[in-house]
Amino acid sequence: MFDGLKDKLNSFREDVEESTDADADAPEEADVDDPAESDVSTGSGDRTEATASPVEETGDDSSEPDDSTEPSTFQRAKAFATGRIIIEEEDLEDPLWDLEMALLESDVEMSVAERILETVRETMLGESRKQVETTGELVEAALHDALLDVIAVGQFDFEERIAEAEKPVTIVFTGVNGVGKTTTIAKLSEWLAERGYSSVLANGDTYRAGANEQIGEHADRLDRQLISHDQGGDPAAVIYDGIEYAQANDIDVVLGDTAGRLHTSDDLMAQLEKIDRVVDPDMTLFVDEAVAGQDAVNRAKEFNEAAAIDGAVLTKADADSSGGAAISIAYVTGKPILFLGTGQGYDDITRFDPEALVDSLLGKE
Numbered sequence: 001m002f003d004g005l006k007d008k009l010n011s012f013r014e015d016v017e018e019s020t021d022a023d024a025d026a027p028e029e030a031d032v033d034d035p036a037e038s039d040v041s042t043g044s045g046d047r048t049e050a051t052a053s054p055v056e057e058t059g060d061d062s063s064e065p066d067d068s069t070e071p072s073t074f075q076r077a078k079a080f081a082t083g084r085i086i087i088e089e090e091d092l093e094d095p096l097w098d099l100e101m102a103l104l105e106s107d108v109e110m111s112v113a114e115r116i117l118e119t120v121r122e123t124m125l126g127e128s129r130k131q132v133e134t135t136g137e138l139v140e141a142a143l144h145d146a147l148l149d150v151i152a153v154g155q156f157d158f159e160e161r162i163a164e165a166e167k168p169v170t171i172v173f174t175g176v177n178g179v180g181k182t183t184t185i186a187k188l189s190e191w192l193a194e195r196g197y198s199s200v201l202a203n204g205d206t207y208r209a210g211a212n213e214q215i216g217e218h219a220d221r222l223d224r225q226l227i228s229h230d231q232g233g234d235p236a237a238v239i240y241d242g243i244e245y246a247q248a249n250d251i252d253v254v255l256g257d258t259a260g261r262l263h264t265s266d267d268l269m270a271q272l273e274k275i276d277r278v279v280d281p282d283m284t285l286f287v288d289e290a291v292a293g294q295d296a297v298n299r300a301k302e303f304n305e306a307a308a309i310d311g312a313v314l315t316k317a318d319a320d321s322s323g324g325a326a327i328s329i330a331y332v333t334g335k336p337i338l339f340l341g342t343g344q345g346y347d348d349i350t351r352f353d354p355e356a357l358v359d360s361l362l363g364k365e
């Protein structure tokens, strides 16, 4: 998952390490008498590691200069005292340019890429970065913060929300055709069952021939009740019936499918508004496929503008190497990605965990 992007982020780390290599001698030349003014450039490898080590790790002799080829403990103390590891703007110029290109190539939306670069630049050129040991770690920390900043936008605890909401909880799923809405509904029904919540499926896709049969197969396999009307019926009425069924049978969650639609399809968007009005769902989740990259990002934005969503589900993450949609959607819509679809099986759904995703992108799984 997202392997292409992982490689590109790793290249950025290597680029910065290379460009700061040239500055590796700088700590030796710094004015050790005036730590506050000294320019302790980071270098890669052992030298930087020693230069930036916290003073506590140097033992009892931390205030004593020594004669070894390693940076002196006095220098370490100086780096610690200033709390500064300075990377020059020029060290970052080329790597940041390459990072921007890499993010855009990976389908990261422009404003998101810019925000990531801005955070990385601020973090790395800032004066407050303390006690990191190598340039690689500094880059990793900067990328970690920058990615998390955009990926974690709007996150909330989905399970807690289900637990606390008055039952039945109604969730309506929207998105374009064929991205995996129906499969996602079936997977979520299983996900909820594993956590002790019962659910009923309601097929609000009264538009497409064969839609009842398709969701019906999932309902049969999972042994869930399906509420459906004939093709051409009113989707709001189907989901409403689903809610009544849930109320009458003490079911916790109503999962309402809708027809795949484009945001430009006025009739179908009006239908969504009607569902909103009649059913007043607790959550509207936008479903799209990670492999659609930039298209998925644009659609998320447009759906959110047309009929506010509460969150997104990204399917087919298992087949996506770019990661652009996963990184961009929350920042662009202000609404969180809540789940990732990771395969065709009912268990192939995982709660979207921004921190885990960032760790995985940075190769720290």
Ligand SMILES: Nc1nc2c(ncn2[C@@H]2O[C@H](COP(=O)(O)OP(=O)(O)OP(=O)(O)O)[C@@H](O)[C@H]2O)c(=O)[nH]1
Binding pocket: 176, 177, 178, 179, 180, 181, 182, 183, 184, 205, 211, 259, 260, 315, 316, 317, 318, 319, 340, 341, 342, 343, 344, 348
């Ligand atoms: N690899 C992979 N395939 C998936 C995933 N989610 C769904 N699919 C597949 O994507 C295809 C389309 O899924 P559907 O659930 O039929 O899509 P839909 O959005 O409901 O389609 P319409 O009802 O036509 O709008 C199916 O073959 C699914 O098995 C996923 O996370 N990973």
